[in-house]
Amino acid sequence: MAIIRGMELDYPLKNEFSFSKLWTFYQCPWKFHLKYIQKFKDDGPALVGGKGIHAGQEADNLAKLAGRDMGMREVLEVAAETVKHEGALRGVTVNLDTFVRDHTAQLEKWYTLGWRDKVRPVPGTVEGAFRIELGFKDPLTGELDPPALFQGFVDVVSQEGAVRTVIDYKSGGRPVRQKLAEDNLQFVGYALAGKAPFVQVVSFVRGERQKPTVQRTTPIPTTEERVRKFLRFVEYGIRGVRTALKGGSFPRCSPSAYYCGQGGCAFFALCYPGKIENRFISVEKIIPVGECAEPEWHRKIKEIESVKPEKAEEIKVFVEGAEVRQGLVDTEQKKYTYEISMTDEQATLLQRFFEGEPITEKLVAVPFWAAELLDAAVIRNGKEPK
Numbered sequence: 001m002a003i004i005r006g007m008e009l010d011y012p013l014k015n016e017f018s019f020s021k022l023w024t025f026y027q028c029p030w031k032f033h034l035k036y037i038q039k040f041k042d043d044g045p046a047l048v049g050g051k052g053i054h055a056g057q058e059a060d061n062l063a064k065l066a067g068r069d070m071g072m073r074e075v076l077e078v079a080a081e082t083v084k085h086e087g088a089l090r091g092v093t094v095n096l097d098t099f100v101r102d103h104t105a106q107l108e109k110w111y112t113l114g115w116r117d118k119v120r121p122v123p124g125t126v127e128g129a130f131r132i133e134l135g136f137k138d139p140l141t142g143e144l145d146p147p148a149l150f151q152g153f154v155d156v157v158s159q160e161g162a163v164r165t166v167i168d169y170k171s172g173g174r175p176v177r178q179k180l181a182e183d184n185l186q187f188v189g190y191a192l193a194g195k196a197p198f199v200q201v202v203s204f205v206r207g208e209r210q211k212p213t214v215q216r217t218t219p220i221p222t223t224e225e226r227v228r229k230f231l232r233f234v235e236y237g238i239r240g241v242r243t244a245l246k247g248g249s250f251p252r253c254s255p256s257a258y259y260c261g262q263g264g265c266a267f268f269a270l271c272y273p274g275k276i277e278n279r280f281i282s283v284e285k286i287i288p289v290g291e292c293a294e295p296e297w298h299r300k301i302k303e304i305e306s307v308k309p310e311k312a313e314e315i316k317v318f319v320e321g322a323e324v325r326q327g328l329v330d331t332e333q334k335k336y337t338y339e340i341s342m343t344d345e346q347a348t349l350l351q352r353f354f355e356g357e358p359i360t361e362k363l364v365a366v367p368f369w370a371a372e373l374l375d376a377a378v379i380r381n382g383k384e385p386k
């Protein structure tokens with residue numbers, strides 16, 4: 001059992017995380033439930049092919065460290081053997097001839113362009129494990145929350161001169177483009193773990209609609225901004241998982257999400273079986289278009305919006321200037337110190353919109369145009385914002 005800062009991590013599901021575990025939760029909490037709680041397998045030919053490619057590169061990098069130069073044929077053999085072995089292990093059928101054909105073309109380019117020689121592994125980093133220990137505090141009370149582990153593996157750290165770069169091998173039907181790689185927070189975790197200022201992504205692209213090929217990004221720098229975003233991603237993800245585990249609620253993602261389909265999710269047939277029996281939902285009544293009255297909230301919004309242009313002009317006479325507007329901005333931090341004065345008509349209109357709740361409490365939630373209306377209605381009452 002892992003111990004961090006004197007606290008035991010007794011329950012891996014809520015305390016031990018990887019990028020893919022968090023990413024799965026972000027994509028679809030229900031998929032997280034099926035994969036990590038119910039332990040359904042989502043292995044497929046793509047995963048097995050990827051394992052083969054990784055195994056070939058791993059063998060090549062280990063050979064480099066041992067001072068041995070592996071030829072292309074040998075790398076291909078390791079990859080193909082791994083595909084055979086992993087496929088049998090997982091009960092997944094992979095077309096080995098297609099894999100070998102594609103991977104041969106990929107490796108030819110990998111060697112010919114000299115990209116393979118550019119990878120200079122740092123000892124101990126080939127398939128190198130890492131763990132990042134995280135402390136947590138409750139955002140409301142500041143009390144210590146249970147700590148967590150973020151762990152994973154980097155493919156390899158390469159070093160040229162003093163510069164370290166994490167190399168990440170990807171395999172798929174499409175290459176990882178530069179912009180996508182720069183936005184992908186997975187690589188920030190790798191950079192931190194590999195003590196490397198750069199990450200470079202190498203994509204082995206399958207030949208489905210195009211010729212099989214290999215592409216690589218230029219090294220992506222790890223900026224402070226990206227590290228901050230990565231930590232937010234991890235924090236929100238872990239809090240989300242912990243809340244879901246506590247409440248037992250794992251909603252499904254939008255069925256229109258690009259990955260929620262036959263080709264994108266191994267659980268699609270479970271969620272959307274061909275013949276769906278709607279046992280828990282039924283249509284009781286439809287009030288069709290043309291017979292359905294306009295909802296009250298819709299009518300109210302239209303009414304307020306329709307009043308806005310002339311009222312906005314009319315009440316501008318009350319505005320004392322930029323300082324007053326600044327005061328309204330402060331309301332977001334609950335520092336509102338102005339009194340609001342408006343005509344009875346305006347007050348009724350706004351009060352209706354807020355369902356009778358105090359206007360000042362609601363400023364944060366009002367839409368932009370309503371805030372403008374209020375802004376114009378404020379009379380500074382000889383006070384300064386706190």
Ligand code: SF4
Nearest residue numbers: 028031260265268271
């Ligand atoms: S099919 Fe869609 S809803 Fe179901 S687990 Fe996969 S991504 Fe989620």
